Amino acid sequence: VLRGFSFGLAIVIILKQLPGVLGVQADGDVVHLVPGLLARAGQWNGRGAGLCAAALLLLFLLRRRQRWPAGLIVIALGIGAGRWLDLPGHGVALVGAIDVSLAMPVLPRLTQEEWTHLAELAFALALILYAESYGAIRSFALKHGDAVAPERDLLALGAANVLAGLLQAMPVGAGYSATSANEAAGATSRLAGLVAAAVVGVIVLTLLPLVALTPVPVLAAVVIHAVSHTLNPVSLQPYFAWRRDRLLVLAAIAGVLLFGVLDGLLVAIAISLLLMLRRLSRPGMSVLGRLGDSHDYVKLALHRDARAQPELLILRLDEPLFFVNAERSLHLARAMLEERAGPLRKVILSLEESPDLDGSSVEALREFAVFVRRQGLALGLARLKEPACSVLQLALRDMLTVQGGPVLLLSGLSVAEAVRRLDDATPAK
Known part of the structure; x- marks a missing residue:
């Protein structure tokens, strides 16, 4: 300008x-x-x-x-x-x-x-x-x-x-x-x-x-x-x-x-x-997979060597989540969850691009967490910055320890660590 x-x-x-x-x-x-x-x-x-x-x-x-x-x-x-x-x-x-x-x-x-x-x-x-x-x-x-x-x-x-x-x-x-x-x-x-x-x-x-x-x-x-x-x-x-x-x-x-x-x-x-x-209103959502035997989780569409984890869907928002794109982004996440082929028990949503969350985004995330819980799935919110983690602890406190569908808030941790912690919190069936 x-x-x-x-x-x-x-x-x-x-x-x-x-x-x-x-x-x-x-x-x-x-x-x-x-x-x-x-x-x-x-x-x-x-x-x-x-x-x-x-x-x-x-x-x-x-x-x-x-x-x-x-x-x-x-x-x-x-x-x-x-x-x-x-x-x-x-x-x-x-x-x-x-x-x-x-x-x-x-x-x-x-x-x-x-x-x-x-x-x-x-x-x-x-x-x-x-x-x-x-x-x-x-x-x-x-x-x-x-x-x-x-x-x-x-x-x-x-x-x-x-x-x-x-x-x-x-x-x-x-x-x-x-x-x-x-x-x-x-x-x-x-x-x-x-x-x-x-x-x-x-x-x-x-x-x-x-x-x-x-x-x-x-x-x-x-x-x-x-x-x-x-x-x-x-x-x-x-x-x-x-x-x-x-x-x-x-x-x-x-x-x-x-x-x-x-x-x-x-x-x-x-x-x-x-x-x-x-530009920000257009929801960008990537599906991540593990790159070989490493601890790196990368976009499946860009890396042929990456593989999706069994019974686990890892999604990453490519744009900051705020009132303009919150509903559309999480609606897209629901659609991708429903279209996932094969058995599914856990979902991880990486919010590394969102340092903070406004009220509309928090409401949309809470509705998404309720949706995931009704599907009988465990949800992990990974790569959270401190401001976003603090507000989600207040907004989701009644769902953080629900049996059969826990919601984990993973502040500042990598996707690999989020996968490990969600595995520990979700008993094998």
Whole structure:
């Protein structure tokens, strides 16, 4: 989801630069932005588009010289070109004056209605900031083989935004375009953040009048160049080669483009959860047999040397048991038990894939245990994790020592040990 989100977000960022480049008004999400731009094709400013193209070409040429500050060079040349060619006189917008004032930390004085409205906006903004920030963090960590610490990153973002709020500053996040620009400039350590902060401080104190003269198409070119690294289909190729999660990647890209940043991310997450539930809802049940004279019990369908044990049926749930698949899985176990040819006295159900059990699963297991007992069979629940074993001890306590059909809870033991203990608990007839 994050890979697709990052890819789609890069497209959105690039498309959002086009109105400033072309000198036309077009707002809204991508679905409305692109038709709006096309509808105003006759109003496009050719000089702005040409300036952006020239700046992009120079940026890509300077990419080979990583030690050169390509962005700074292009912006400086753009300022010079703007004054020489009188770009404002030809309809090319400049960044304009930036009002900078030093604010003291203060708590805002708002009405209850304003606080309510602010809380709604803050919730959505927090999701967007964290989604974009973690998307950038995760994507670039994967790209460079670095580890991530989501809790630490979330704490840093929270602290930064609290401080920004007290100083009446803009919301703070690890913006994707800024992160891409940082990487494109050759940043390799945390020191890059301190250097960038120092440079911004110097610019704010000394160069703001010059920054105001930066042509908007040149600034757009710097942003487009920074995020263009992300528009590499190679990063998505493994999901298609593995034939895994292709739909999720495409859904995340399409969601961001069609529904916007926040809604697109939520749509992709929802699809991810639905696909996971769909996969887990399909009951997978394996019949195990003993591999030769060893203590290994393996899937009969995969190992020709494995043999089923006489008077014993060993089943293993291949997916975690929970409310979505509990009824269907244990109904399948009943059907396999009834279809077993030859005499049968004992049944073992391995729950190694289920570290814990919800209420629906416990109820379904209790009904299965009653069914097995009515068949006059012994039941062993093997490979139980501690949480699952604890709840089953409470749910099945009236059946744990029933004569003629005991139910054994075998916590943490192998299937081989479960077979031995069930043999000891079940007298031979």
